[in-house]
Amino acid sequence: MEMHDLCAIAAGEARCVLATAVKVEGHAYRKQGVSMLLTEDGRMYGSISPGCLESDLQARVKRVLDTEHIAFAEYDMRPEDDLSWGETIGCGGLVVVLLEPVCGELRTVLTEMHACFESGSAAELTRYFQNKHSRVQYGWNRVKPIDRKLESALCLSLVTKGKKSAEAEFWNLPVRITAMYTPKPRLIIVGAGNDAIPVARLAKAAGFRVIVADWREGLCTSERFPNAHLVLGFPSEIMSVLDIHRGDYLILMSHQFPREREFLELLSGSEYAYLGIMGSKTRTARLLNELPPLPHLHSPVGLSIGADGPEEIAISIASELVACKRAALTENRLAQRGNTRATNGHSACSR
CATH class of the missing domain: 3.40.50.720 (NAD(P)-binding Rossmann-like Domain)
Structure with a gap:
């Protein structure tokens, strides 16, 4: 499910959480940058795994909504003897998921992005982490109608600067994440x-x-x-x-x-x-x-x-x-890789 869909669904849900894979290492089911939506009453839209992580993510939804604070969840399936996650996910990678309550600034941003997608334009969403990754501010920009070969693409740019929390340091998470989403074709x-x-x-x-x-x-x-x-x-x-x-x-x-x-x-x-x-x-x-x-x-x-x-x-x-x-x-990803400039961080492209 694309961000185009998730923005539309979020508009009709009073209490929901946006879950985004902000760190992926190894062979995982979905790529870095993919998102899904989880509601307080147990409904899920989209996926990050074949189904084994979602129930655990759902168990965290109420706390995220009640506190209105972001949270991170780590799923490490890399150990070969891991019987809790590794067998069910069938991959053996590390996935760090960001959980964000859809309220206030984020709700406004998602609503505006949906209108942007409906008009046929792409949108660039930036998250700015603060207070050792305990808070986040949002910014987004409309990208003028682009080469539609970018359809359904998500390009995630991670830039590492500033101080990190202990967990963020362990995962090497950046303090700024910029993602470009395009409308569905x-x-x-x-x-x-x-x-x-x-x-x-x-x-x-x-x-x-x-x-x-x-x-x-x-x-x-x-x-x-x-x-x-x-x-x-x-x-x-x-x-x-x-x-x-x-x-x-x-x-x-x-x-x-x-x-x-x-x-x-x-x-x-x-x-x-x-x-x-x-x-x-x-x-x-x-x-x-x-x-x-x-x-x-x-x-x-x-x-x-x-x-x-x-x-x-x-x-x-x-x-x-x-x-x-x-x-x-x-074809577009290959072209982007050929034109990408070096940055102080790392980048990834996904759906």
Whole structure:
């Protein structure tokens, strides 16, 4: 679950705690910088481990909320003879988790960051630790619309300065943590037929903001697509509303040849990350006839897994979307590593 989701959930929870892995060594289930949300009544959103750490974190929630003070929890699974954590987590690493009550300044910051994500911008969150890591102040900045290849990325920069508590010294924790979060990528599905329903559902679960566009009022409804943003209209009417960017993912699956041809003509010259077209190669060739080359084209849409029927086809499409998203993220990480300047500390990148 991305920070985009956690900010939205926190807005509806009166008493909850944000848990963030601020130190990871060895082979751990999740990477440094990943967060989850825990509520006072026992609900959990997101994960830091396969499930073995979360119950212990949940047991700490009430104290963090009652005191309104941050806390740290250490889970050391590195010893080979560790039978308490090592067997269940299946990794053998060290994880230090920061627990923060979502109240006051942090609640305000998360609310503002959510509005930032919804507008399509990235956000940079900085934690400033004080009084030997017993208090924290927050600062955040909107990052102007960026190269959407950064989608779903979290880049965590740790800077070591000043005095630390004994525990912080032992873990080598910094006094300032800066993390950049980006909004979830958009998936625009053109076509609201029955076969689009499982695609929208799986894409939502895979971390996409789903938009369904169609000109047929009886199909493009919230009852059929409860977790999607709906855009009603013909291609010429919806293009300005969609405002397609280079990080967007597009799928044509209306099965209406003239409308899809019109959409592709209007799409020419636009930048985007992915274009999938439902149908045979012959049909796609006809759709593209005499059009300028369209980049990032996937047709037939979906991975070749021998899928049969709407649900299996939806799985193949969602799998291809995730594969392309992760490939772009990896490419961006490699580029970042090549451009990273040396700092007085250490850094890590994660989801």
